[in-house]
Amino acid sequence: DTGVSQDPRHKITKRGQNVTFRCDPISEHNRLYWYRQTLGQGPEFLTYFQNEAQLEKSRLLSDRFSAERPKGSFSTLEIQRTEQGDSAMYLCASSIQTGPAADTQYFGPGTRLTVL
Amino acid sequence: AQTVTQSQPEMSVQEAETVTLSCTYDTSESDYYLFWYKQPPSRQMILVIRQEAYKQQNATENRFSVNFQKAAKSFSLKISDSQLGDAAMYFCALQGGSEKLVFGKGTKLTVNP
Numbered sequence: 100d101t102g103v104s105q106d107p108r109h110k111i112t113k114r115g116q117n118v119t120f121r122c123d124p125i126s127e128h129n130r131l132y133w134y135r136q137t138l139g140q141g142p143e144f145l146t147y148f149q150n151e152a153q154l155e156k157s158r159l160l161s162d163r164f165s166a167e168r169p170k171g172s173f174s175t176l177e178i179q180r181t182e183q184g185d186s187a188m189y190l191c192a193s194s195i196q197t198g199p200a201a202d203t204q205y206f207g208p209g210t211r212l213t214v215l
Numbered sequence: 216a217q218t219v220t221q222s223q224p225e226m227s228v229q230e231a232e233t234v235t236l237s238c239t240y241d242t243s244e245s246d247y248y249l250f251w252y253k254q255p256p257s258r259q260m261i262l263v264i265r266q267e268a269y270k271q272q273n274a275t276e277n278r279f280s281v282n283f284q285k286a287a288k289s290f291s292l293k294i295s296d297s298q299l300g301d302a303a304m305y306f307c308a309l310q311g312g313s314e315k316l317v318f319g320k321g322t323k324l325t326v327n328p
Contacts, residue, residue, distance in 0.1 A: 105258075130314065141219075141306050142260075143317030155313055190260070194314075200267065201248040202309045206260040
């Protein structure tokens with residue numbers, strides 16, 4: 100396994116611009132998760148996919164955020180009309196469903212977004 | 216709502232000594248799982264140890280072990296024979312009722328040589 104990869108690793112944008120991040124999960128992992136981590140806080144759940152289906156979204160997730168996983172492999176997270184409050188580390192994780200027990204989620208290195 | 220509380224923002228330990236990181240949680244789920252993740256500076260988060268709530272036996276992974284007190288909703292992490300490479304942010308996380316992880320705010324561990 101090559102691990103979860105994310106691109107880009109860093110993104111600086113101006114307020115009001117749209118940004119898109121990509122996550123490539125560990126191959127054959129059918130579940131993919133997005134989290135956001137701000138300075139001094141633990142990661143906060145945003146959304147998760149099982150294969151191509153988006154099964155859960157955080158109620159805190161603004162309508163400006165959208166995520167896709169069109170072929171059940173990589174995923175993209177888009178933020179429209181960025182705001183300074185969107186500045187954070189965006190983490191992707193993946194897992195494989197092996198039975199009724201909870202999966203272990205494997206995290207990528209994250210994309211650090213700075214909104215000026 | 217599920218919550219995870221880590222009451223120690225920072226901890227320090229001497230190399231080769233033992234340190235315990237605290238975590239308490241709250242959930243109404245009867246079936247849940249608890250995790251400790253490590254996040255070294257500028258590096259990605261990795262799993263340290265996991266505990267199934269239905270198991271009474273405390274999980275261990277080499278130098279890492281947990282003290283799981285279900286009635287008290289407590290899940291502490293003990294690191295024995297601390298090494299310089301153990302220096303990191305440690306996050307306690309809870310999973311129950313859905314696939315998402317709920318994290319605490321983390322504890323920054325410093326290992327002094």
